[in-house]
Amino acid sequence: MQNEAEPPSYQQIASRLRTAIQRGDLAPGAKLPSVRHLAQIEQVSAPTAEHALRLLEAAGLVVARPRSGFYVAAGKLAEPQPALPRAMARPVTLTASVHQLFARVRSPDLVALGAASPCAEWLPEKALARSLLSASRRLGPSALAYSVPPGRLDLRSQIARRAARWGLHLSPDQLIVTHGQSQAMRLALQVTCQRGDVVAIESPCYFGTLMLMRSLGLRAIAVPTHPRSGMDLAALERILRTHPVSAVVAVPTANNPLGFTMPVAGKRRLVELLDDAGVPLIEDDVYGDLSAGKPRAPACKAFDESGNVLYCTSVSKTMAPGWRIGWIAPGHRFDAVLEARVEASLAGTPLLEAALAEMFASGDYDRHLRRYGQRIKDSVRTISARIAATWPEGTRLRCPDDGFLLWVELPACVDALSLYEAAGSEGISISPGVMFCPEGHSYGHHVRINCAQPTTPKLLAALDRIGTLAAAQAGSRALPAVAAQAQ
Incomplete structure (x- = not known):
């Protein structure tokens, strides 16, 4: 029988795994034991073992990959590089994606990673x-x-x-x-x-x-x-x-x-x-x-x-x-x-x-801010870890100091506007970087991600899908150059 003063079993298991990850015993990318195997090792039920792994996932330390298992999250990504725009006054033009972004928000099934709107369930x-x-x-x-x-x-x-x-x-x-x-x-x-x-x-x-x-x-x-x-x-x-x-x-x-x-x-x-x-x-x-x-x-x-x-x-x-x-x-x-x-x-x-x-x-407003702020902090951490683990090599991001927005720099060969269209066709909304400049064509390989929402399996799967679409772009763009070098 568990001592009442001790933390629950799932917290103890998560703590041991966290220590192993932080000590380097489990390297970034390493696969963790399956839920069933972990339950056998720790002599607990499968739901308890899964609860421990989900706790680490929420902390951004591990990443769950569908039909594959849990993996130690990748290391911290490099920060986006600062842009050096020309000091030239110009009229403001906008891409059609700005208007499409808000039109898509009306879809009830949308995974809304684009518009900076907080999750309604998180509001007081x-x-x-x-x-x-x-x-x-x-x-x-x-x-x-x-x-x-x-x-x-x-x-x-x-x-x-x-x-x-x-x-x-x-x-x-x-x-x-x-x-x-x-x-x-x-x-x-x-x-x-x-x-x-x-x-x-x-x-x-x-x-x-x-x-x-x-x-x-x-x-x-x-x-x-x-x-x-x-x-x-x-x-x-x-x-x-x-x-x-x-x-x-x-x-x-x-x-x-x-x-x-x-x-x-x-x-x-x-x-x-x-x-x-x-x-x-x-x-x-x-x-x-x-x-x-x-x-x-x-x-x-x-x-x-x-x-x-x-x-x-x-x-x-x-x-x-x-x-x-x-x-x-x-x-x-x-x-x-x-x-x-x-x-x-x-x-x-x-x-x-x-x-x-x-x-x-x-x-009431201050009480709400405390709960809301912690939810945002947890979501930012989890989404950042997911991006680090599943998006193409060369991706850069920095967790925000405050707020709930992630600015992500993808490899230069990825066209964020094409990525936005491809993701949108599958019910996933992101904000392409071209929306954030006056002339509508800078930041062509950047996206903004809204983290003010719970990291449900559906949302995490959507992040994985964006990573897959971006990796496919990077691969298709890279192949001709590799072939040319081979000749």
């Missing part, structure tokens, strides 16, 4: 329902009225209190509630730029920002961006000296798509550089709350003493995408943004704004 449905009911009772008939910009004071007060925790000191009167993150970003671009103006962006850049820029008739100039440290500030400084830049757009925390969080010193320097140049910074911080269990990273806005930073965020990646509630702290451009907000859509939704204020005030 019950807490949201409670807050809605409580807000409805509190507001009474006024819940059916308009919420006139800048939005409900109770929500803006809660936002300001939360921001103060990580060093951003705002008054509620410095905040404007928006119809989601996209509207906040659009307003920021509208008040800082005119049609034909040049906006400096990270390379690669979130395609939603590129869509906004295209609709506003803006031109983009790409700034080299490192997958660990973020925007190359020396390169940005050269661009500011040689080009008439009207604004800079950046995602310095939990970057989309690269996943980095810019070091604090870099954020300070970025704010100072743009303040000196008189160029506004539009900061997209929509993933900022997803800090993977660490203290939340301060936004660039926390170092803004002149009001030159237009700070934009929402709860669409953390709690309730369908509520479409975001906000902007536009600094000294407050009046211009407020006027543009009224013109864009006269009013907001008081019931949802009041319910979100209650989520913040009750602590």
Whole structure:
């Protein structure tokens, strides 16, 4: 009989195997005993043995291959190489894959590794329902009225209190509630730029920002961006000296798509550089709350003493995408943004704004973030290990500092757009790298993967299938060159 103080048998088995892997006794790629054999060795039931192996799989230490067994995960992959785009202003064009990506999201059977949408089952449905009911009772008939910009004071007060925790000191009167993150970003671009103006962006850049820029008739100039440290500030400084830049757009925390969080010193320097140049910074911080269990990273806005930073965020990646509630702290451009907000859509939704204020005030949002963040962390680890084990040799990736997005560099001979089409035909969605550049043809062998979902057998099988499709491309492209050398 097992001692009550001891951990369960499956945890003990997993611990012994983990030690063997970490010590090097079981090398990367080594096959582990089958479930039946492990059960015999450990003198436990087959379900207990399988539970131990699944525990190691969730930790990213082993990989299950269908009809083959469990293998020690491959070693850590190299990081993607930073791109060096030409410092040239150009109109924004987009590939048809952007629109196809969202069309495919509607399919109920889709394995959604493309769009950066959190799994609905991971969102706080019950807490949201409670807050809605409580807000409805509190507001009474006024819940059916308009919420006139800048939005409900109770929500803006809660936002300001939360921001103060990580060093951003705002008054509620410095905040404007928006119809989601996209509207906040659009307003920021509208008040800082005119049609034909040049906006400096990270390379690669979130395609939603590129869509906004295209609709506003803006031109983009790409700034080299490192997958660990973020925007190359020396390169940005050269661009500011040689080009008439009207604004800079950046995602310095939990970057989309690269996943980095810019070091604090870099954020300070970025704010100072743009303040000196008189160029506004539009900061997209929509993933900022997803800090993977660490203290939340301060936004660039926390170092803004002149009001030159237009700070934009929402709860669409953390709690309730369908509520479409975001906000902007536009600094000294407050009046211009407020006027543009009224013109864009006269009013907001008081019931949802009041319910979100209650989520913040009750602590339900923070409790959700802790659970959600751990799920994301586990999923990122498992998916990264699966990619390392089953995608072609030469694949590169770096686990994100924060957030739930993986930027994966495939071998140069793999066409990510063709891979996207092939995977899509089998019910698997990925985001090809060409979506993340203004001209629509850079990052041709890169993909972005959404990890905000459970790593079910179906999802893991989809990852394996992407790896198989990519390996087939790499093989078919490599054969002619090998044959030519043989001659």
